[in-house]
Amino acid sequence: MRTAGGSGTRRAPRATGWRVRLAVIAFLATLLAGCAHDVPGHPGAAAPAVPATAGPGSDTRPSDESDPPSPRSTEEITTLAVAALGDYWRAAFPASFGRPWAPIRVFAPVHPGDPAAAAPPCVHGATELDGRAFYCPAADAVVWDAENLLPRLHRNVGPAAVAVVLAHEIGHAIQNRLGVDEARHTEPERYPTILLEAMADCYAGAALRHLADAAPVAVLPIGPLERDAALLALVEFRDPLGTEPVDDIAHGNAFDRVSAFQDGYADGPVRCAEMTVDNRQFTQRRFGSAADRARGGDLPMPQLLTAISGDARGWFGAVVAGHDPAAGWQAPALETDPGATACDEAALRAQGPARFCAADGAVVVDRAALAPLQRRFGDFAGATLIASRYGLAALAAMAEPTTGASAGRTAVCLAGAYTGRLIDPSGTFGLSPGDLDEAIGVLLAADWAERDAAGEIEPAEHGYERVLRFRTGLLAGPAGCGT
Incomplete structure (x- = not known):
């Protein structure tokens, strides 16, 4: 809060004590130049890689969908998530937009700590993926840190956090298939970064609604608690304080990101595609004064x-x-x-x-x-x-x-x-x-x-x-x- 004079001292919100425990994930908002939409985070424990073939458009399935849910590794959760998201978009994309669905070409789990790891698409080396996930239009590739980012989210927030990160990056692939990335090159003012990120959050909400509606038969069920966990994950990926909507690095504050997710969850993919700079308002603001910034507000x-x-x-x-x-x-x-x-x-x-x-x-x-x-x-x-x-x-x-x-x-x-x-x-x-x-x-x-x-x-x-x-x-x- 601020009053006349801008006094006060801000402390960064902590995650301890929440009903769903969160690790504090610092959002270092950077984009891969000309190539990627990015979700960064802190590193965590190692996990095995996920086969790149288990992506949207594939027929990968668990061996027995009738078995009751049991604790799964991050690798298993990731495999289930990309398969379930593929099922959703295979049906929802043509139904929503009247176009055929083209499966995403590359799904690349990366182990940044492995010195022998090959460079993933669109970056120079595996170490660049430490704590990050992104979609690269040039390679039509969803790439993620399978060693640090997703295991940490899984451990501290739950399976829904893994699903929402992947659903967000796949949301950027939806934009690419609808021509948004190409249009941005000719009319960048129509598609600022914060709008693209809101659209991807919205598409993630639409996809997770499908998983929620499929419960309890879904292999990756999303119930009310898991849905809250997905929102908490978005809260932790908010922009640094003082970022303005016009900034090239802006992805949105927690309110804007959660709002976009909820719009997709409630109304489906068409609502996401209809977002524009004219009909989408963003609430984050710069600090009102140097004193406000120094004291955090x-x-x-x-x-x-x-x-x-x-x-x-x-x-x-x-x-x-x-x-x-x-x-x-x-x-x-x-x-x-x-x-x-x-x-x-x-x-x-x-x-x-x-x-x-x-x-x-x-x-x-x-x-x-x-x-x-x-x-x-x-x-x-x-x-x-x-x-x-x-x-x-x-x-x-x-x-x-x-x-x-x-x-x-x-x-x-x-x-x-x-x-x-x-x-x-x-x-x-x-x-x-x-x-x-x-x-x-x-x-x-x-x-x-x-x-x-x-x-x-x-x-x-x-x-x-x-x-x-x-x-x-x-x-x-x-x-x-x-x-």
């Missing part, structure tokens, strides 16, 4: 609580006034003493670090509970939870229920609507680079933002749905939340 907790209390009170008060001009409701100041409300503290605690007391309308934060959250994710993780509690307070002021699944869902949506007005704020309080990523992280990792005033939540809900509702509010405003 995070506000210390006391300053954060003061700033969001004043700003959120005004915004949510206006939402209620727009719904009922005669209500005369004044949003409550943010309290920092959990024991100073009319509600039972144990019941409040079930809502998480930020809470709403229906008995007296108070919004309260437990600073001790919020501190580790801010250390793990950054300041806007806590701000997101606080905004969701102001959402419940606004529902109460509009005489709407504050308990039940609908109340919790609306609270998440209203938190997104409030966040949307902070992207390009008219006042002195607004988002810093990374804040939206922090919101996505906490929504994926915890269900606090969607808990109702009784601290309860619909058990079937997952991070994917919370992010989707947050996005709805951010893009459509309060009206999109039904208020």
Whole structure:
């Protein structure tokens, strides 16, 4: 977060403590000159190579698809993923675009630590693939680090992370088959890097939706937890803070990448192909000042609580006034003493670090509970939870229920609507680079933002749905939340 003067100190969000454990994967966004679309990451443990013949268009299958799932090696997961993705695109490409499917020519697993490894397509040596995966249009090749990148993702995030990386690179192959790479040479302004990456994330979402719909008979099932893990992998491949959408290295922040994946997951490949610079907005921004950059944009907790209390009170008060001009409701100041409300503290605690007391309308934060959250994710993780509690307070002021699944869902949506007005704020309080990523992280990792005033939540809900509702509010405003 930032306020006038740009004070604050940002800490990079940490992965420890998330429901799905992540290793921190630094995104060093570089492109192979004129040849490749790239996904980099940190190195990890070694794994055997995957046969390059097991790619889209092949008939490679496990020996017995009826066997129940069992722990598999990264090599097995990779083989299953490229085969399943090939099955999908063999049918989906002609059905979506009215063109025949041409199987990808080369699938090349690479072992960067092997001094005898031959140079993979489009680069000078295997060591250049350390921690990376890419698609090279010139060779029609999907290439990946089978020694470090995929084993590490598999170990720390799960099979879905392996699948989403491969699906993303195959998404670039879809672009090539639709003529996007050729068009980019003549009209580069129509196809900036960030748009190409969003399209590939979108195609990955469409492909993983197919795997999800095929469960439980699929050999690589994607259930709700695996789907959340795929989103978490995209979060870790976000751009460095301060990268602008116009930068040649820009791939997107976590919000933009997850959004593109969700669009493909919901609407299929045609939606991805229809993305343009005119209909696709990107939310990442540069730092507003040198001081903001030097300090990273995070506000210390006391300053954060003061700033969001004043700003959120005004915004949510206006939402209620727009719904009922005669209500005369004044949003409550943010309290920092959990024991100073009319509600039972144990019941409040079930809502998480930020809470709403229906008995007296108070919004309260437990600073001790919020501190580790801010250390793990950054300041806007806590701000997101606080905004969701102001959402419940606004529902109460509009005489709407504050308990039940609908109340919790609306609270998440209203938190997104409030966040949307902070992207390009008219006042002195607004988002810093990374804040939206922090919101996505906490929504994926915890269900606090969607808990109702009784601290309860619909058990079937997952991070994917919370992010989707947050996005709805951010893009459509309060009206999109039904208020």
